[in-house]
Amino acid sequence: MDEPSPAGTESTEPSLSVAAPPPKSFARRHWLALPLLVLLGLPLLGLTAWTAIALNWSYSTGKRAGYVQKFSRKGFVCKTWEGTLYTDIAKGFRSDSFSFTVRDDSVAHVLESLSGRKVAVEYEQHLYVPTSCFGETEYFVTGVQEIPE
Template identity: 50%
Template sequence: MSSFRPRGAVLPILTALLGGLILLVALYTWTTLSYNYSDGERAGYVQKLSRKGWICKTWEGDLALVNLPGQPAEIFQFSVRDDAVAEQINKLVGKRVALTYEQHIGVPTTCFGETQYFVTAIQAVE
């Protein structure tokens, strides 16, 4: 006996495979955004915070980490997913702050942020 399948049976199989692939990508994305690899704080001066992107608008910023006097500052690049946190950061641009962040490795697209460091809170440092 031959294993002949009518053409109409191919479409449901392709649809199921495509649906399964989309589900796997969605599950992977959710996992990378839900669990963080590391977290911590960085202190310095917020130099820039801007909303960037053609389709996916994200908040991206730079924090100048203060080293020893006379040394060039190291720049810590970060992303912000929460508009309320971005608003707080905008109010403190140019002032010394401590940023609380989470590091998410392997996020598959820049629609969630261009860096792997996502700021979750900010506090002014006197």
């Protein structure tokens, strides 16, 4: 007969429990999601950084004077304010047209009310904006004032 072993000693009989397999690594558990995240996430992150830099860094700033002849809100999905300013050499002779975009609604409403009058617009030039969703031109008007004639 088997005698019970004294307390504190271990039995030499084999155990019947089966050891669990080691847990899989994070990469093995998400083998499909990680490449998909890299393929979609990195270009999206790059495009976001490019857009932020292009819209916040100004290549040049300036001021133009003339008459606002066209000004409208355009776009199917992304609505932007687009306009054209004509400069005059002499009364009645157009010399140059300046197409611009306005991102600020308050500036757009002032420009809308001054349409047909002589104005001076302050602008910033933003090069390489990746999509026309932010504006059709690279010139973004930041301020406007009426010039008395």
